[in-house]
Amino acid sequence: MEPLFEPKPRYAAPIAGDRASQADPGGPDKFQEQDFFGHQPNSRNELPDPEPLLINLTRCVIEVLAGARELDQLARWVTDDVYKHLLKRVVLSARARAVKGQRAQRPSFSIGRISISEPRDGVIEAVVIVHTKVRARAVAIRLEGLDHRWRASAVHVL
Numbered sequence: 001m002e003p004l005f006e007p008k009p010r011y012a013a014p015i016a017g018d019r020a021s022q023a024d025p026g027g028p029d030k031f032q033e034q035d036f037f038g039h040q041p042n043s044r045n046e047l048p049d050p051e052p053l054l055i056n057l058t059r060c061v062i063e064v065l066a067g068a069r070e071l072d073q074l075a076r077w078v079t080d081d082v083y084k085h086l087l088k089r090v091v092l093s094a095r096a097r098a099v100k101g102q103r104a105q106r107p108s109f110s111i112g113r114i115s116i117s118e119p120r121d122g123v124i125e126a127v128v129i130v131h132t133k134v135r136a137r138a139v140a141i142r143l144e145g146l147d148h149r150w151r152a153s154a155v156h157v158l
Contacts, residue, residue, distance in 0.1 A: 048149075058141070109130050112128075112129035113128075114128050115127045125140075142154035
């Protein structure tokens with residue numbers, strides 16, 4: 001017994017004279033979603049001075065790792081990868097404090113020298129020296145200009 005109808009393939013091959021099939025899928029008329037909805041990079045002259053952000057971000061990162069500040073307060077200024085990296089560090093710091101029987105407290109420190117370099121337009125790489133009573137630490141930060149503001153794409157406390 002023969003079927004009453006032949007099912008059409010779900011994605012049929014284009015018809016030879018069809019205009020849509022002749023258009024170049026990657027051509028200039030093709031809508032690129034990332035061009036409109038993704039992060040838009042900015043040049044250095046479209047962005048504010050990065051030094052105040054570097055100071056405040058360094059201060060906040062040190063306080064987050066000490067348990068005196070919530071990591072969520074930094075979410076706006078860091079990328080998702082940096083947030084995940086800092087979250088791991090926060091968990092490790094909290095475990096270390098729990099093992100030692102210490103409670104979280106606001107650290108006492110001062111911001112030292114800031115060294116800034118610009119490897120390309122719209123990107124800042126900086127090292128901020130942090131002085132405590134016991135030692136000095138370095139915080140390496142990479143800022144990228146996205147959507148007319150700086151966002152930290154890398155933060156490492158050394």
